[in-house]
Amino acid sequence: MKYMHPRPSSIVAALYTARDLNVDVAILHGPSGCSFKHARLLEEDGMRVLTTSLADNEFIFGGQKSLEDVLRYAEDTFSPSRMAVVGTCVAMIIGEDLQSAIDGAGITTPTIAVDIHAGYLENIAGVLSTLEAAERAGWISGDELARQRFLMEKANEVERVRGAASQPYIEASRGDLKHIAARELVRLARGGAKGIAIMNAKKETAYMFADELIALHDVCPDADITYLANLEPRGLPKTRGDAARIAEELEQRGVKSEYIGALDEYGANGDALGKRMREIDPAFALIAGVPHAIPPEYTAGIECFSITNGPRQVAPLRNIGHRHVMVEIDLHPKTLGVREIIGSEFGAVLRSIG
Structure with missing residues (x-):
């Protein structure tokens, strides 16, 4: 194409x-x-x-x-x-x-x-x-090279099937208004609905996407929410170091997460995350990073609040049924050179609700 x-x-x-x-x-x-x-x-x-x-x-x-x-x-x-x-x-x-x-x-x-x-x-x-x-x-090692080849093929597959490479031209969009989505997310969480919060982030972008999970926990600490993050210790040297720092800070800030996948496995992580979603059977899901990696058969019937850093990812996410789609504009430049979790726009909006 x-x-x-x-x-x-x-x-x-x-x-x-x-x-x-x-x-x-x-x-x-x-x-x-x-x-x-x-x-x-x-x-x-x-x-x-x-x-x-x-x-x-x-x-x-x-x-x-x-x-x-x-x-x-x-x-x-x-x-x-x-x-x-x-x-x-x-x-x-x-x-x-x-x-x-x-x-x-x-x-x-x-x-x-x-x-x-x-x-x-x-x-x-x-x-x-x-x-x-x-x-x-x-x-x-040769094994790591083979692993990386597989991960790149899976990342490409996700983009071709459900991402920004799925159409010849996709209109860029800023997505939904964050304060409207945030109010609905908090309403569900505080109303007793079962939820899941997933970070499936690409490498250093996790330094900001992790803040979305922390903000939800800050605002709804007693809600029935299961937290998942792709922070398993695999990958190239910088990737492993980033995962270790983010995992430690999530723990320090009170977010107890299950780890599924590594920071470079975002494209290959969809089925594992989707199967865990089926086990939990949530009413709503906050998915930050690369939400479209999760095949739509796993998210059907779940009210999804998806956060991406790609303006051309908004339409594809809506096409697979994600009800609320938001964009963290200029996220990637903001996460270069950092070594600790930094604030996100959607996280700030969530915290403003109090």
């Missing part, structure tokens, strides 16, 4: 995956403006992102010398423990050999070459290219 609304970039996906592997310095081999916004955001998350700033002259004669110079600069200036060179469309078109530049730079820092460009329909190409290079370098 050809999508007519913007989709995530494989180059950006490669950068985020390098960060999850505890890469200290990533070097984009391309023009200075390539992936500018995400490069800046990732610097706030602790990874330095440099660029070889290729221009028209290098487009013709090649940029290997520029890449070697930047590699040496990065090693001398930052003393990194790991580096990654990430390709771009320009590097691919002019046929740059990233590994040859790494070998020719004379550096000693462990460095992987990620041959990638933005010309893929699915951004998981950037994730897998980075992980394959990491496996060759001995940074991850």
